Amino acid sequence: MKAPYGVILAGGESRRMGGGDKCLQRIGQQPILNHVIDRISPQVAELALNANGDPARFAQFDIEVVRDTIEGFAGPLAGVLAGLDWAAQKGADHIVTVAADTPFFPQDVVAQLLLASETQGKPIAMAATPNETGKVMLHPVFGLWPVSLRDDLRDALNQGVRKVVAWADVHGIAKAIYATDRIGPFFNVNTPEDLELARTIIGADA
Template sequence: MAHADLLMTCPPITGVVLAGGQGRRMGGVDKGLQELQGRPMSAWVVERLAPQVDELLINANRNAERYTEFGYRVVADKIPDFAGPLAGLHAALSAASHPWVATAPCDSPFLPSDLVSRLAAAMRTADADLAVARTFDQPHPVFCLCKRDVLPHLTAYLQSGERKFDRWYATLKTVEVPFDDAASAFENINTREELQRFDAPR
């Protein structure tokens, strides 16, 4: 069955742009609002992710009014002290209107236009709880699709003090989805030097 046909049998999907980090490697700035080719990095991610989902959220812990300007609901972490991307997923699962939730980080402006459809097709085929993008031997846990009903499991994991994304998804029925044909789409921008390098027409 083709990806498009499999996607038609899937539940509606909520997408979330993960922009709740501290941006430590970029000097503590709000990374999602740093400009790439004249636009905030988050704007590039929103533009690519929004058409792939039925609802879009933005997870942000600072500058909520700026993120609201993108036209989507902004949700903050429920877990305090910038607990990382899992806390952003936790916030999204808590706020999502739909049964499945897809994530993408605010610092990966080139994400694939078929990210969600490929994750959804693999998750449906494998009857998994969670699908994670992978390029060659490198998984990318912050590019994932999971069922909203894993929320209690994630809440318990975070309340235990754990924060590692890969350690969490290893406890679920997970399928890793190859994107070897689109490896460059998962490049992320963590530092000012990387931002300068990518701040040119592609």
């Protein structure tokens, strides 16, 4: 399999943070988005950012910005479709998506998603962690997606499908399972309290 392309999903409305772009909030010496770019860039062949609105606000990051083609904040699936359409134009076979507000995700997530897809025989793969009861919980934004499914996804979105797992389940989902710790490997910054925790973690690592 060719190295997948990477898409950072930042198309949400950030309501719990009070609006705006969560990924532009700073932790340590730089915006969250810098942390995400630094982690995902070495793992993929090429990288884009899925975001709506004026792309000029991301000019400092020197990254291609692709917007949703489904109007009305249709959720992460719309970002996946935008990424698949972008990657198709580049001749890619797969994309891996990651969240723009998740600064500490594993630096082998692409390799583990590819391995899960291959060994479990499923076209789509998602990161997963066990919860406190041991049940495996999916993190659908961290996913491996075949470009060949983009028209199927477009049709589903146009028919009103919005839940990531509901659409992906139809095709088959492999799970790349990670152990968890106090905050978990896919901790994301949703609230001002999360932002303060992330700053504490960065400070502890400094």
